[in-house]
Amino acid sequence: MKLRDVKEILDADVIVGDDKLDMEVKTAFGADLMSDVLAFAKAGSILLTGLTNDQVIRTADILDIAAIVLVRGKRANTDTINLAKELKIPILSTKYILFETAGRLYAKGMVGCVEKVDNASARN
Amino acid sequence: MPVPETDHISYQRSFYIEGGNFNYAGIVSTSIKSILKQMDFPGDVVRKCAIVCYESEINVVSYARKGVVNLTINPDTVQIEVIDEGPGIPNIDQAMQQGYSTANQKIREMGFGAGMGLYNIKSYSDAFIISSELGKGTRLLMTINIKK
Numbered sequence: 001m002k003l004r005d006v007k008e009i010l011d012a013d014v015i016v017g018d019d020k021l022d023m024e025v026k027t028a029f030g031a032d033l034m035s036d037v038l039a040f041a042k043a044g045s046i047l048l049t050g051l052t053n054d055q056v057i058r059t060a061d062i063l064d065i066a067a068i069v070l071v072r073g074k075r076a077n078t079d080t081i082n083l084a085k086e087l088k089i090p091i092l093s094t095k096y097i098l099f100e101t102a103g104r105l106y107a108k109g110m111v112g113c114v115e116k117v118d119n120a121s122a123r124n
Numbered sequence: 125m126p127v128p129e130t131d132h133i134s135y136q137r138s139f140y141i142e143g144g145n146f147n148y149a150g151i152v153s154t155s156i157k158s159i160l161k162q163m164d165f166p167g168d169v170v171r172k173c174a175i176v177c178y179e180s181e182i183n184v185v186s187y188a189r190k191g192v193v194n195l196t197i198n199p200d201t202v203q204i205e206v207i208d209e210g211p212g213i214p215n216i217d218q219a220m221q222q223g224y225s226t227a228n229q230k231i232r233e234m235g236f237g238a239g240m241g242l243y244n245i246k247s248y249s250d251a252f253i254i255s256s257e258l259g260k261g262t263r264l265l266m267t268i269n270i271k272k
Contacts (some may be wrong), residue, residue, distance in 0.1 A: 004264065038175050039244050055182075055234045058150030062157060062174040064167070079253030087154070 001025060001111060004066055006046065009068065009104050010094035016081055017067065017090025022081060025066050027113040030102050034059045041065065042113035048101050052076040054083055061087045071098045135197035137237045141184045143210065149185040152193050153178035169270055172248045173202050176191060180239045186231045187253040188261065206264045213256040220246065249268060
């Protein structure tokens with residue numbers, strides 16, 4: 001699906017990246033723990049998160065995350081938004097909770113960037 | 125004429141990290157990533173380097189007074205060395221375990237401090253060396269292979 005479809009499905013506001021809504025996105029990862037995002041998320045995925053600081057943008061940049069979806073109606077502050085603009089990372093904001101956000105996207109065909117973590121990297 | 129050792133290094137640059145300044149946490153990793161990208165390294169090499177550098181940078185900002193990142197590009201490998209002046213790690217085996225953390229609230233608010241950092245660094249590195257001296261600091265050396 002396109003990022004535009006993600007916006008429609010989630011009734012989301014586009015905070016950054018109005019010009020990138022035609023980008024194709026197929027997979028997603030959801031977490032508030034950036035170390036887990038770094039451990040498991042894949043390039044080109046969208047990141048669903050409730051964390052709104054600079055580290056979310058940096059983490060997304062490091063991993064070549066396609067776009068960030070802030071859940072639970074979260075908004076980033078101006079500095080964080082400017083960093084996302086600078087690094088050209090789209091940000092959407094939806095009022096749906098993480099569970100609903102993931103479920104609605106999954107129902108429309110989006111899948112996780114990994115299904116399960118393998119034993120070697122599973123959390124204790 | 126014998127070729128001096130330094131001729132094998134094709135690129136070397138150092139970056140400084142200020143401990144405790146969370147505003148700039150990640151800026152060195154972003155720079156290193158963009159340097160490697162501009163040099164046209166494969167995506168997975170760039171990503172691995174960026175991840176190990178970022179987790180290390182977060183560690184320096186979180187725990188140390190200051191640190192330096194030395195980026196060295198050799199013909200077959202990228203090496204990232206991170207040396208900090210800080211408290212050091214009392215028990216490295218324990219620190220390497222997933223889930224072990226001494227992080228404070230500030231670090232956790234940033235989305236880190238869940239005891240995944242060193243574990244992630246090791247798992248994304250093709251070779252990883254860690255040494256630490258209590259009261260002095262910690263040195264990490266990560267090697268990423270460049271697949272031809």
